[in-house]
Amino acid sequence: MTLRILLADDQESVRVGFRLILEAQPDMEVVGEAADGQQAVELAARLRPDVVLADIRMPRLDGLEVTRRLAGPEAEQPVRVVVVTTFGLDEYVHTALEYGACGFLLKRSGPALLVEAVRAAMAGDTLISPSLTVSLLRHHRNAGRPRPVQPPDALTSRETEIARLVAKGLTNAEIGAALFISPGTAKTHIASVQRKLTVRNRVGIAAWVWANGLEE
Secondary structure, three states, X not given: OOXXXXXXXXXXXXXXXXXXXXHOOOOEEEEEEEOOHHHHHHHHHXXXXXXXXXXXXXXXXXXXXXXXXXXXXXXXXXXXXXXXXXXXOHXXXXXXXXXXXXXXXXXXXXXXXXXXXXXXXXXXXXXEOHHHHXXXXXXXXXXXXXXXXXXXXXXXXXXXXHHHHHHOOOOHHHHHHHHOOOHHHHHHHHHHHHHHHOXXXXXXXXXXXHHOOOOO
């Protein structure tokens, strides 16, 4: 199945770059481009893409309002939205996720994570830039230490080690370098951790680490 993607960003150079990255994948197609938020909403209604990649700062409607209209609880036909932005401000991240975003990426995250975010959105998961995990964990800390859903022994010693590194905001490549394993192996371990902890993303892993007092 070909994944149909709509790009929403007021910078043409960004849209061109994203198109090149995504259409290099054999199962991805960019079906439309929007230069502002209002156009993004209108094109999404007409084209019915599988995933919308939306920038935060756009004319007419910003990316957060686009997310609310397309993926929020009041959306008649919800669309998966991944927010991609230069700005990793905490309030942006929390608002985007509250409005139903399926992911939140910084533009500097790189091509691999962009493709992975689209695939995660289609799979019903939420992918968040690793560098944002720490700030979101701080939000959990400010809210108080919650009761963990899974006990500390839910993971193997290696998986617990990886979970701690995720909570520090390390990328797959950085985790691999720290543990002398490949980034692909690190990714496989993280997927196993998410499955065992029944969490959807790295923030869920980080929250589990904090809830069990395992942070370093």
